[in-house]
Amino acid sequence: MGRQPCCEKVGIKRGPWTIEEDSKLNHFILNNGIQCWRLVPKLAGLMRCGKSCRLRWINYLRPDLKRGGFTEAEEDMIIQLHSRLGN
Numbered sequence: 001m002g003r004q005p006c007c008e009k010v011g012i013k014r015g016p017w018t019i020e021e022d023s024k025l026n027h028f029i030l031n032n033g034i035q036c037w038r039l040v041p042k043l044a045g046l047m048r049c050g051k052s053c054r055l056r057w058i059n060y061l062r063p064d065l066k067r068g069g070f071t072e073a074e075e076d077m078i079i080q081l082h083s084r085l086g087n
Contacts, residue, residue, distance in 0.1 A: 012041075021048070025040075025044055025046060025057060029057060030063075037053060
């Protein structure tokens with residue numbers, strides 16, 4: 001009973017993600033939706049832990065993830081809020 005062993009103890013891959021792993025995770029989530037993150041690696045055929053898959057999806061692979069700089073409207077809002085609220 002208790003927690004499962006950490007990544008080192010069960011042979012789960014660590015380190016940088018490959019393009020193939022990104023593709024598998026992306027394909028699985030777009031087709032099946034977000035489920036229990038602990039099950040995603042097994043169902044998607046990845047040798048990663050659920051936490052790693054969740055963080056990869058949230059921070060890098062989500063289709064609605066905005067990349068690039070701030071728009072003019074966003075910069076104006078930041079300046080306005082900073083003048084009103086401060087740091």
